[in-house]
Amino acid sequence: MADGGKAAQEATTIEKSPLVRFEAVTKRFGSIVAVEALSLDIGHDEFFALLGPSGCGKTTLLRMLAGFELPTEGRILLDDEDIVPVPPHRRPVNMMFQSYALFPHLTVAGNIGFGLRQENVARAEIADRVAEMLALVRLPGFDGRRIDQLSGGQRQRVALARSLIKRPRVLLLDEPLAALDKKLRAETQFELVELQRKLGTTFVIVTHDQEESMIVADRIAVMDGGRLMQIAPPAEIYERPNSRWVAGFIGEATMIAGRLGTDGSIESVLGRMRVAGTGKARPGDTVWLALRPEKIGMAAERPKEDFNAVTGTVSEIGYRGEMSIYKVLLSDRSVMKVAITNVTARGGTPFSLHDLVWLSWPPEAGVVLTE
């Protein structure tokens, strides 16, 4: 994740031939446009996330890759070959369903081996590979169990094993962890990453959970309303979102509207804001400075610098254990969110409600957005 794929940073496309390529794909259901003229590439060995609010078209995109939906327009290439005419049962991709879709009339082994039986693989080999898969998902000895005897977490593993046993070119994961409780979900996220590294298979995950997508994925495609909003590695999406919408969807951000001056600083109702870079914005443009809550400092006294400092009163405190979220009401009646790590074990928070506080941040803390 850290190296960030320098070549991929800018681009929606990768230079060398991608494994999967969506080419101007549009999907309409009646008059509803689920996916609109969308193009994107997914590379070999990549853990790729499709992220967005519900109804953004991410699941439709995944289902088109699996073959359950056909694009209204456009092509979908797998290894440079158009797979749109290929029916789902002949595509070398497998899907793990959100509901797991395990066959209730078959045992664990029957479920996992189902895909291989369709290819008339010899019984002995099926048994071997089922055992291998059970070991991989850490459920050894579960072969004979009935599906209704399994816990939610165990079902999730069986579903994963079933979708991996045919060694697909691409593994599609449709909200694979949504049904798990929070703690199990967090553990399983890391396991998924480990599994993907070990197998080297391309994973495409659909999720609405931005935290999950950042933990597991090499690159994230953020979608809204059937369109691609931004496609980049997690850190870039978080630190350098390309729009107010993305900045607001991934994590939290306070936006300060202003006008870019000729000296590269922003003039706003809250004063002069110094920034490290202005991106695509040109002097005179209306811009927004996006600030993440954890990058803002809070103090009782006025800071020495006369820029990037605003004052206000604490209007709300959300104690979250490891940190506290403060909502600070500023002079222009806008609210700025600040996250302060709770470094002592005293409990409580260093600032109280209605306290007069000063907020400040270094020039490199914010991102200048033009849209």
Place this chain on the structure above:
Amino acid sequence: MVLLPYLWLVCLFLAPFVIVLKISLSQTTLAQPPYSPVFDLSAGWAGLVEFGRQLSLDSFGLLFTDLIYLLSYLKSLQVAAISTIILLLIGYPFAYGIARAPRGWQPPLVMAVVLPFWTSFLIRVYAWINILQRDGLLNDVLMRLHIVDAPVSWLSSDTAIYIGVVYSYLPFMVLPLYAALEKMDETLLEAAADLGCPRWKTFWLVVVPLSLPGAAAGALLCFIPIVGEFVIPDLLGGSETLMIGQILWSEFFANRDWPVASAIAVTLLVLLLVPMLSYERLQQRSLEGGR
């Protein structure tokens, strides 16, 4: 409160059964009621002993010695078995079609299956007489299409019984099958396709196994009452081999032999106990499975 259901069971099922069982152990007489002994408490303990002594298994003995009863039982089982198989073959595509229809279409389609119940069963069977008779609709159509040259006599035959039974019991087959198919998770079919299973094979590997409880429920729901069916064979069937329901009717009303009629009924009940209990168990299991 807990006892209330049992009270119902005793009043509506157990008490009538005990009476029928008692009559089956009696002898026919030319009297009112046409059997003896009659249960009478006024004679005291001695009367009760005498009552017990007069009971006999003669009627049951008759059932096993006279071939006509045995043949009728076999005939009934045969009609029920063959009809149930035909019902499964016809009912399955019906139920599958409804279950796979668009959501909004399903209630009217189910309604259409149930709609015949709004007309008297007897009238519907009479309508079949009309259709099947020599100058009826069926022969008319067949001759116009030049499939047959002369009218075929459909009535008074086993074919007519099968047509009548299958027609009358179709809703009892379709509804449980529909219920089983309708609640099946569609993503299971997608999962099968995803794992390399073509559509036709998915039907056999996933749809059929998952609808088996519905099919079994439908089959038992049809088989059990068809064995005792009286009206359909009486109106549409011939007179060579009678179904057990017809024999029972004639013993009771024509021969006024209540004990033999009751013995037939009791034997039929014992015969049907096996499929009935298996139906019960099936219901039980699907209830537990649903939890």
